Amino acid sequence: MNFGMKTFYNGTSFARSDIPLLDNDSYFQGMVDAIAAGWRACSYFGVPTSDGATLYSIFSARGGSGLLGIAATRVGRSFPSLALACPQLHLFEREIAEQCLVRPEGHPWFKPVRFQKPLIPGDSFWKESDGAGLIPAVMDFYRVEGAEIHEVAVGPVHAGIIEPGHFRFQCHGEEVLHLEIALGFQHRGIERALIGAPSPRTMHQMETIAGDTTVGHGQAYCMNMESLAGIFASPRAETIRGIALELERLANHTGDLGAIAGDVGYLPTASFCGRIRGDFLNMTAALCGSRFGRGLLRPGGTGFDCGSELADELSGRLQTAREDLAGAVGLLWDSPSVMARLEDIGVVSEADARETGLVGPAARACGLNRDIRRDHPYGIFRMSQIPVITASSCDVAARTRLRWLEAERSMAFIDEQVQHLPRGSHRNQMKTLGTNRCAVALTEGWRGEICHVALTDGTGCFERYKIVDPSFHNWNGLGLALRGEQISDFPLCNKSFNLSYCGFDL
Amino acid sequence: MMNCIIHITLALVMPPLLLGVIGKTKAAFAGRVGAPFLQPYFDIYRLLRKGTVFSTTTSWVFRAGPIVALSTTAVAALLVPFGAHPSPISFNGDMILYAYLFALGRFFTMAAALDTGSSFEGMGSAREATYSCLAEPTLFFALITLSRLSSSTTLTGMLSNVSGGAWLYAGASLLLLVGGMFIVLLSENCRIPFDDPNTHLELTMIHEVMVLDHSGPAFALIQYGASMKLFVLGAFFIQLALPFATGNPLADWGVFICSMLLLAIVIGVVESVMARLRLVRVPQLLVAATILAAFSTLLVIR
Helix, strand or coil, rough: CCCCEEECCCCCEHHHHHHCCCCCHHHHHHHHHHHHHHCCEEEEEEEEEHHHHHHHHEEEEECCCCEEEEEEEEEECCEEEECCCCCHHHHHHHHHHHHHCEEECCCCCCCCCCCCCCCCCCCCCCCCCCCCCCCCCCCCCCCCCCEEEEEEEECCCCCCCCCCCEEEEEEEEEEEEEEEEECCCCCCCHHCCCCCCCCCCCHHHHHHHHHHHHHHHHHHHHHHHHHHCCCCCCCCHHHHHHHHHHHHHHHHHHHHHHHHHHHCCHHHHHHHHHHHHHHHHHHHHHHHHHCCCCCEEECCHHHHHCCCHHHHHHHHHHHEEEHHHHHHHHHHCCCHHHHHHHHCCCCHHHHHHHCCCCCHHHCCCCCCCCCCHHHCCCHHHCCCCCCCCCCCCCCHHHHHHHHHHHHHHHHHHHHHHHHHHCCCCCCCCCCCCCCCCEEEEEEECCCEEEEEEECCCCCCCCEEEEEEEEHHHHHHHHHHHHCEEHHHHHHHHHHHHHHHHHHHCC | CCHHHHHHHHHHCCCHHHHHHHHHHHHHHHCCCCCCCCCCHHHHHHHHCCCCCCCCCCCCHHHHHHHHHHHHHHHHHHHCCCCEEECCCCCHHHHHHHHHHHHHHHHHHHHHHHCCHHHHHHHHHHHHHHHHHHHHHHHHHHHHHHHHHCCCHHHHHHHHHHHHHHHCCHHHHHHHHHHHHHHHHHHCCCCCCCCCCCCCCCCCCCCHHCCCCCHHHHHHHHHHHHHHHHHHHHHHHHHHHHHHHHHHCHHHHHHHHHHHHHHHHHHHHHHHHHCCCCCHHHHHHHHHHHHHHHHHHHHHHH
């Protein structure tokens, strides 16, 4: 069953005329049916038209087939909201309302997403405080009434060195009844800036969507560019990209393990992991000169080659870091006081995770077996697969342990790949982009699924370039994890998700 | 007279050094070089030179908080004997004053926190009030036990009675006391596993969150007062746990200083090998401390 959608594989492009343009009824019914049948929304966005918007939705099939589906429909100034039936769509619908000025009728939680200006001229649905545009986090928050209830507001300025975001807790004593998260402080207008792209600066914009996911977003963009131009990256380039992606995952997972240890006040692991994270970043720097992998991925291949000397050096450094990391993280499992602190905290049930459409480690820690590297393989992962790991306890301990297990698999993967780098060129010449085409690329960044959709116009420029960062799917999971928890456990739950603010805010 | 001067000098000068030793111990466990031993002194000096910001919603209570907290601790320092030397001030029932000087300081710290009207500081005060209520019985059971053992009602009399001999005939009771008092020592001084003095996460803090709004010299007073509290309670504790006396006054001062440094190292080790407790577990541990102390009282009364 494809519910009227066109099905295709990850990293391919097709003519825009191939996208089925359905009438409203069969489109929205098809979406509800597809989600009920286990398909999952990867992206759902609008392209503004003169009298409304064209809505595109991209779904991922249930594991095994590797299929993706796309469909579109034209709507006027409003469209029916499906958020009540399909909670995973709720944020997408708010985003469409904010960007395209079409109202999701019957949306249960109709609030701004990023407090951004719409992509087209016009007044947004929400009151502007002084005519200068919406101000992030200035809105009506969900409130619990009662004499014993108190409200705690945290941020956007935090005590630590982290990005800005506003958290509003409704508390009864130390217990959290509800957490509402307001973001948008980091909105830079990336999607608006990409209309009419690509230009030489586009790759740099992609690398800064979320600075800690440079390779993940860079790879998705490169895949789109290559499929639109009808070229392929060489096997050597794909291997280097895969190594860089796993190094990024290792650096961030290591940093998270250290940060979780630091939050429970367990110093040794916190200190060691802080240092070892630097070791992984330095390996990326050895590849391309940037600790965050900037400049490494380029459409057509990679910006830098990996010679045999460098490959040997990476292999050696990886071996050292692997032993160090195993020792540092092993301390966590051997300390009963640490495990007591992590277990049964911040539980998100598997059903909730499925309903809200969590992705990445946050979903796998809830027992959801989803990983783009296996479900929709791309690049090197078509040849060499990394086993997917899931956990079933759904708590902070599960998210912590999962990070370590994934790090182990990533180290084994890199170790294997650097020793068998394919020969050949590392960069193919780019060609001009096809006109009136649509390209979709999904990658598994270290936070989870990254989805880039490119729609080109008659001149081969982007009419719309839609980016979905994994954080966009997962922030609601953090809110759910806090229900009924102690407010003092919030920082720990937050660290165990470690979501991106700028990736969400775009 | 000489002992009196040494006592006051030590009480004023040595406390931040304990924090430096704890920091260095933790750094050693984490594989780092760590900040210099004198770093806490530099920090206090740095804060003293800064300006202070007072929120317009606060009243005199907010300004009084740090001063009262420091001065009550300083007076308590005069009541407790350091090592084998008697305290400068001693009278019957001074142990009650000793206990409630801390309570007074804590009351003003909490009042100053509530004065800001911040929800964080309100939560911190609520936590502090809960945990200090639970820690207080332990201290009093300890005082009753010691008073019974020594037939004295002065701190000097009670503590100087604890010696190798006392450990021989009331060892079980003293062992229980040492256990209970160590828990109270960590809890009262906001150390791991109860509170993390280094955390920047306002939602998980207990003591640190109450002083979020203090800055500059006022914050320096708070830091200095906190280290002095550790010193004063630590002096009480080591007299229980390590009651060594040589008979030579100068050597006794040396023993006292070494014991205090040893205590700082032990605290540093505990902080390095343990994670923080969940806040809901803290009362359970404090009640356990009370039970330990209550049993020690039971043993000497029977």
